[in-house]
Amino acid sequence: MIRWPFVRTAAVAVLLAGLAGCGPRAPVATVRTPVRAPAGFYAHDVIRPSVDRAVMRERLVGYYREWKAAFVRPGCGAGSLRIHSPDAAYPAVAEAQGYGMLGAASMAALDPGARELFDGILRFVLAHPSSNDADLMAAELDARCTPQHGGDSATDGDMDIAYALLLADRTWGSTGRYDYRLLAVRRIRAIRRSTVHPDSGLMLLGDWSTDGTRLYGTSRTSDWNPVYFRAFGAATGDPAWTQIAAAHRAAIDRLQRGYSPRTGLMPDFVEGAGDTVRPVTGRVLETAHDGDHGFNACRTPWRLGLDALLSGDAVSTAAARRTTRWFRSVTGDDPARVGSGYTLDGTAYRGEGDDAFWAPLAVSAMTDPDAQPWLDALWRRLAASRVDPGDYFGDTLRLQVMIIVSGNYPASD
Known part of the structure; x- marks a missing residue:
């Protein structure tokens, strides 16, 4: 998904106050108790911010309200809501809807x-299927909600949507207006058939990436979500997800050991498989830095850090700690010194401190017993931040991170 990190548009005066009355209210026969994180936060965290949990929760709720006011918009249909993405290539992208559903369920x-927010976004998602696989979502839509570039999918959006549906099923049950679990399983099966390379087991870029196309062997590392692979396998009973998870674990380990042993930085895009997996060279999809740590791979400390917190997986934990220790060494535990783009050897090629780069580091920091000063500094910056209505991407990643770091992230199983 092409990003325009330097575009900052003015706030559009469409604020959906409170959202308690937005969209139709789904009838519910049985309401499950919302899933709460355990008292120790997560099964495999080793440190937490040195702040009272109630204080963190209060700041999270305040930020979440600001985020909703800035980015939740009507979705081109009765009862439909969408997450507005002014700094993406289009004002409505599948990725944003996935983030919104994750946030609402969490x-x-x-x-x-x-739940009204979740169902409103879900209604929007279901109304805009991919032109290639109707159980996936069209990746990019214009201001009138018209699909662009053929209306095909982007893998990251559908993965987040599917996992959010599993969270919704556990939180609210599936006896209301939408059968969340049925929809989750349907989307997971579509992800498996349309966006996983049958030979490498790595995620494809979307359902448009097919045998014979130029980017068929290319994968985006920020789509490598081990937590999701486990949940998808459990939800569907499909043993292929175990093999898919193993392929990604091997690729993560190989990339860090072979290309970023000092920094642990992951590239935006890779090609090949198994022992031949490698960063791409030059521009293959978005920019000349597609093989570097840019506006896609900046999400990997969040993705892999979360897996380390929930599962304790050795590869994810080692990856998270390697990146944590390098960033601490080059910033002196000052998040303001994190750049917005690096080559894999750690050379910064863009100095602007975009939220999308420093905020995800807080999730990985929770895995490292020596990183307390770093985690505390990251939380202070998270807590002090305010929403910028022109910066959907950074602000939305920050919300995901604050949910996790404050101990409020649920698990799907």
């Missing part, structure tokens, strides 16, 4: 209107 215990 905030169920803290927001009485979370």
Whole structure:
């Protein structure tokens, strides 16, 4: 998904106050108790911010309200809502809807209107299927909600949507307006058939990436979500997800050991498989830095850090700690010194401190017993930040991170 990191548009005056009354209210026969993180936060965290949990929760709720006011918009249909993405290539992208659904499902215990928000976004998602696989979502839509570039999918959006549906099923059950679990399983099966390379087992870029196309062997590392692979396998009973997870674990280990042993930085895009997996060279999809650590791979400390916290996986934990220790060494535990683009050897090629780069580091920091000063500095910056209505990407990643770091992230199983 092409990003325009330097575009900052003015806030559009469409604020959906509170959201408690937005969209139709789904009838519910049985309501499950919202999933809450355990008292120790997560099964495999080793440190947490040195702040009272109630204080963190209060700041999270305040930021979440600001985020909703800035980015939740009507979705081109009765009862439909969408997440607005002014700094993406188009104002409505599948990736944003996935983030919105993850946020709503995660905030169920803290927001009485979370289910209405979730269902409103889900209605929008279901109304805009991919032109290639109707169980996936069209990746990019214009201001009138018209699909662009053929209306095909982007893998990251569908993965987040599917996992959010599993969270919704566990939180609210599936006896209301939408059968969340059925929809999750349907989307997971579509992801498996349309966006996984049958030979390498790595995620494809979307359902448009097919045998014979130029980018068929290319994969985006920020789509490598081990937590999701486990959940998808459990939800569907499909043993292929175990093999898919193993392929990605091997690729993560090989990339860090072979291309970034000192920094642990992951490239935006890779090609090949198994022992031949490698960063791409030059521009293959978005920019000349597609083989570097840019606006896609900046999400990997969040993705892999979360897996380390929830599962304790050795590869994810080692990856998270390697990156944590390098960033600490080059910043002196000052998040303001994190750049917005690096080659894999650690050379910064863009100095602007975009939120999308420093905020995800807080998730990985929770895996490292020596990183308390770093985690505390990251939380202070998270807590002090305000929403910029022109910066959907950075602000939305920050929300995902704050949910996790404050101990409010649920698990799907």
